[in-house]
Amino acid sequence: MKLYSDPRLLSLGVVHGTTDRALGNMRLSESTRALFERLDICEENILRFKQIHSDVLISVSSKEEMEQIQSSPLAEADGWVLKGSGFGAAILTADCVPLILWDEKAEVLGLSHCGWRGVAAGLPSKTVQKMKEMGAKGKISAWAGPHIQSCCFEVQEDVANQFPESVIHKEGKLFVDLSKAITRQLLAVGLNPKDIQLPHLCTCGDKLKFFSYRRDHTKDALLTFVYRP
Numbered sequence: 198m199k200l201y202s203d204p205r206l207l208s209l210g211v212v213h214g215t216t217d218r219a220l221g222n223m224r225l226s227e228s229t230r231a232l233f234e235r236l237d238i239c240e241e242n243i244l245r246f247k248q249i250h251s252d253v254l255i256s257v258s259s260k261e262e263m264e265q266i267q268s269s270p271l272a273e274a275d276g277w278v279l280k281g282s283g284f285g286a287a288i289l290t291a292d293c294v295p296l297i298l299w300d301e302k303a304e305v306l307g308l309s310h311c312g313w314r315g316v317a318a319g320l321p322s323k324t325v326q327k328m329k330e331m332g333a334k335g336k337i338s339a340w341a342g343p344h345i346q347s348c349c350f351e352v353q354e355d356v357a358n359q360f361p362e363s364v365i366h367k368e369g370k371l372f373v374d375l376s377k378a379i380t381r382q383l384l385a386v387g388l389n390p391k392d393i394q395l396p397h398l399c400t401c402g403d404k405l406k407f408f409s410y411r412r413d414h415t416k417d418a419l420l421t422f423v424y425r426p
């Protein structure tokens with residue numbers, strides 16, 4: 198089974214990754230059920246929310262709190278900050294940036310769904326700030342799953358104006374580099390450049406491997422999850 202993941206975070210014992218097209222449309226419960234069965238993770242221990250392209254974060258600091266959230270109706274949010282073991286969280290994307298953050302020993306984890314609206318609202322830096330409030334220790338590192346790259350993310354002026362430092366002008370068109378916009382935010386809240394690794398994999402540009410809303414106007418989605426055993 199192919200999952201996109203980060204060896205730095207795997208070495209800290211955090212099971213995580215982004216799925217690809219071969220694992221199916223993760224909006225379907227049969228796809229997520231099959232995935233977590235293969236990973237030997239109980240899906241009841243994976244938190245979900247309703248994504249709304251916001252900067253709203255939900256923090257969870259114990260398994261008890263996790264169970265409380267699981268027994269409530271789905272909340273609306275776009276980022277998780279988790280502390281504790283025996284549970285995790287997941288988000289869906291199809292071009293947006295699935296961003297994972299962790300502190301020195303991966304005791305505090307962040308997982309956020311960063312579309313351009315979330316990035317413009319400061320979701321990446323707010324996730325780091327919330328992690329620090331939750332007791333994140335030492336350096337914080339970042340990784341992102343496959344997402345739309347500047348090659349394919351053509352925008353109109355209204356969106357480009359939100360990211361003056363991350364706009365690329367090409368043949369009279371405007372493109373936004375979301376990875377760059379996110380990196381700028383993470384540097385501003387104290388991350389080191391070498392600890393930010395956002396692989397250059399384009400969901401829109403690789404039809405064989407990824408779903409892309411921009412390319413196919415599909416609701417089919419990839420799943421990115423984190424789970425601390």
Ligand SMILES: [Zn+2]
Pocket residue numbers: 345346347348349350399400401402403
């Ligand atoms: Zn592309």
